[in-house]
Amino acid sequence: MDEPVRPRTACPSRDGLVIAAIVAAFACLPPVANAIDQPFLIRVGQRVVIFALAASALNLTLGFGGMISLMHAAFFGLGAYVVAILSFHEVNGDSLGTGPLALVGTSHLALSLPLAVAAGAAVSALLGAAALRTTGVYFIMITLAFNQMLFYYFVAQQTYGGEDGLQIPGALDLAGLDPARRTPYFYVCLAIFAVALVGLQRVVGSRFGMVLRGAKQNERRVITVGVPAFRYKLAAFAISGALTALAGGLMAGAEQFVSPAEMSWSRSGELVVMCVLGGLDTVWGPALGAAAFLILEFGLSNYTTHWQLPFGLIVIAVAAFSREDVAAWARRAGWRA
């Protein structure tokens, strides 16, 4: 019953190297895409980087905190909508909300991205405080319900396009850069991703990370030594929600378009699959999982419209039969410290 898990002894210098290698590999994409005259690959890479950020954010709670959340797509969509709605109001010239809460719109990502992060932190803290009263299957179900709540909230916003989504009407601006210029915007996203990954790597090894990882293994033990585990799990959930909203905001910039489809519960499930594919016990695994997921999706959809079928089989094979993940495979392939 109590079969011991083979624990992964952390090796900070090795993990730092892997993160650097992943960022460097992503950074090669635009020149390579241009060299082989396939510039649309930059757009694929853009998605990979942004979903790598979202999956890494999710894994703080999923892999390191043991909280299986099915509401992270909602945080992603929330971040995207914050960016889109603020830009919508700037173009329309009206203000958002009334009285002292009135807010003028903006198309400056330097303003709207931090607001997306703040919205992600606030909403994930609020809903997390309720969801974290439960554990196990109940936690999964309640996060799923919250995800659908936010999904239908945005479907109902007719002003913002309802279920058709919202095309961002004007040009966005990130400190003088137009996100529509793919290559420079790609590097901005990559830089943000790199900083987030290094930050997450520090967090999981810090005192905060020890509490989070300890509570995942045996919450009662952590409480019995004097740590109020709940507030640490909640803080991790809020950090995770904020980073996921940041990824959503970056996606709105890249696509100039947001839609409730981005926040359906199946998208939440996809984020979980990316983490599982890449491995839950490293900070960098989910980024590889996101890359594998999106590349597989892209590759298989070229062959068949029913790409979900072979894709699902591959995911099941990875998860159930081999009990291997990309991170474990990579470790064996050469990062054996």
Add this chain to the structure above:
Amino acid sequence: MNDPPLLSITGLHKRFGGLVVTRDVNLDIPRGETHGLIGPNGAGKTTLLSQLQGDLAPNAGTIRLAGRDIVGLSPDKRARMGIARSFQIAALLPEFTVLQNVGIAVQARLGHSFRFWRLATRDPALTGPAREALAEVGLESEAATPAAFLSHGAKRQLEIAIALAMKPALLLLDEPMAGLGKQEAVAMTRLIARLKGAYTILLVEHDMEAVFSLCDRISVLVAGALVATGSPSEIRDDARVRAAYLGH
């Protein structure tokens, strides 16, 4: 006025449905005492410890730690006030190393853990006291071993090291000898003998030899009720205890 006893339990009562597991228990334990708690299986010893430590709430009664009523306080709050507990069934963090298991207790004692940057495993403020606690129980050589891979005896030692790292006022030990081999049990008895006096200890144990040699006073719990409290020799000679429990 004298100082209040470190632990003072009055009128404590706990039911699980119709089953009374703690029946009007009154007990004072002065600071520095090693107090034994014995009783047959199912007497309610573990349940009593859980009420002291905070995992279970009593239906009635008060528990005072150094004069302050702690019923209603969360287990983590009680831990920070100085109550440490080792579990009857070892409850460790299996993926963490021995040192990390102890480190988290040190961390809890040093204040909040909203520290996000510095690597905890290389923080001497954590590893120093954690190694000291491991040295106290003789487990330094296993510092880097994942807890899941420890022998049963070493897991019991680690439970004690974690409790010691909390620098507790009150140590609640739930059957620390359970399942140990003869030699391991002797080593554990020696360890508790070393802790005696430096800590106030409430020791639940079925190993009678150990209890009678280690404890200043002993209480006997039968079906939730304390039937006797006294020195080891008083308990040995108590007719009710013999009838109800020792049986020989």
